Amino acid sequence: MKKNWNETVYGHVKVSISGRLTEQFINRCVREQISIWDIKRIDKTTITCYILLSDIKKIKPVLKTTDCRIHFIDRVGLPFLYKKLMSRLGIISGFVLFFAALFFLSNIVWRIDINGADPKLESEIKTILNKMDVHVGAFEFFLPSTEKIESELSGRLKKVTWLGVSRDGTTYHIDLVQKELPKKEKVFGPRHLVATKKAIVHKIFAEKGQPMVEQDQFVKPGQILISGLIGKESAPKPTAAKGKVIGETWYLSKTTVPLQSRYKTYTGETYTKRQLQLFGWNCPLWGLKNKPFKHYDREVTRKPVHFLFWDLPIAYKRITYRESEDNDRKLTETQALQEGKQAAYKKLKSQLPLKSKIVSQNIDKKEINNGKMKLTIHYIVYENIAKAEAIDPAKVKEQIEKEKKKKKDGQE
Structure with a gap:
């Protein structure tokens, strides 16, 4: 008879059958539909064969009828393997726990490297990562993707020009480039306060130094507002001018x-x-x-399973669908005008120095083309227009010489 395909799954045994009527034993097995295969004759009274484990009970009446005896030679199949494993349960449990521990340790975060950040920024990054549950000891399956971590950090860190997040085994690498903000030049020693832009002087607050302009006077960039030279013109004493000059400045903004x-x-x-x-x-x-x-919008997160240094062909996938709606928005001319004014105001306000004040806005031009409203808005702003400029000793000396010569010529 042919082997059964499930003989290994359900188990089978190799046996020897001995007795006077071995041929009758084989014939009776066939009639009783008992699976038997690989029959070999050893001598006149003995044969060997294979029988399914499930047919052992069926074979007992056949043995009795044919006056034969059975002897088990080998046992093969999952039931016997299971029995052997159960007899060594302690060893098997140890192996299972060992590999489970290796699997667990291969899928947790062991280290987070932050490259290119100063200590203050590094501390800020770690705080953000902790809020996202990204920390040493976190199980990787429950962490957001590297793309999401990168997007979150980029959105919240204002002092970074570039940021990249990558994962190498159990280590996360965060590489970044900090913004190099231009340092404000500090002028030490004697100095003037000069105008930074064209403006009309609105108010002057001179704490130290000699005011050189008056209210409502038009000034140009570089013009001295508060002089650092005090005292007699023939012998001025250099000092560090200090104060503020609030000027009326003008801005033009275009928005669509x-x-x-x-x-x-x-x-x-x-x-x-x-x-x-x-x-x-x-x-x-x-x-x-x-x-x-x-x-909807579809977001797929794939978490590969790691074992030690290898990526297994197994992964956990989470697919999130977010329901969305498409909406149409129509604005009247009045609504569009109001929205354009607000957008332009906010944009200009973000670009102005601190404590600047927008005092008026006037629409210079308004037109509608191709379903869009284009606005040109003129703003009047009050802002501090003074900046420090060091006093050149050579120029001071030259000015003193001119004053002396002028005075001498006048006496003559």
Whole structure:
């Protein structure tokens, strides 16, 4: 008879059958539909063969009828392997726990390297990472993707020009380049306060030094507002001028507002699928709907399984669907005008120095073309227009010589 395909799964035995009627034993097994194969004759009264474990009980009446005896030579199959393993349960449990521990330790964060940050910024980055549950000892399956970590850090760190996040085994690498903000030049020693831009002087606050301009006077860039030379013109004494000069300055802003636009909003409803990926094949664990919403955005997070230094062909996938809605927005000319004014105001305010004040805004030009409103707005701003400029001793000396010569010529 042919072997059964499930002989290994259900188990089978190799036996020797001895007796006077071995041929009748084989024939009776066939009639009783007892699986028997690989029959070999050893001598006139003995044969060897294989029998399924499940047929052992069926064979006892056949043995009795044919006056034969059975002797077990070998036992093969999962039931016997299971029995052997159960007899060595302590050793097996040790192996299982050992590999489970290795698996667990291969999928947790052991180190986070931050390169290119000063101590203060590094501390800020660690605080943000802790809020995202990214820290040493965290289980990798529950952490956000490196792209999400990179996006979160880039959005919250204002002192960084470039940032990259990568993962190498159990280590996260965060590489960044800090912004090199231009340092304000500090002028030490004797100095004037000069104008930084064209303006009309609105107010003068001279704490130290000699005011050189008056209220409502027009000034140009570089013009001395508060002089650091005090005393007699023939023998001025250099000092560090100190104070503020508030000037009326002017700005022109151009902005465009679409009268009709389409935008997307999220309803807050989400649907999550969880899958186990084995050798590229996705096995659903949770969530079986193909399209849970009519309109949605889809976010896929894939977490490969690691063992020591190797990436196994197994991964955990989480697919999140976020329901969205497309909305049309139509603005009247009045609404578009108001929105354009607010946008331009906020933009200008963010560019002005601290404590500057926008005192008026006037629309110079308004036109509508191709469904868009274009605005040109003129602003009047009060701001400090003074900056420090060091006094050149050579120029002071030259000025004194001129004054002396002028005085001498006048006496003559």
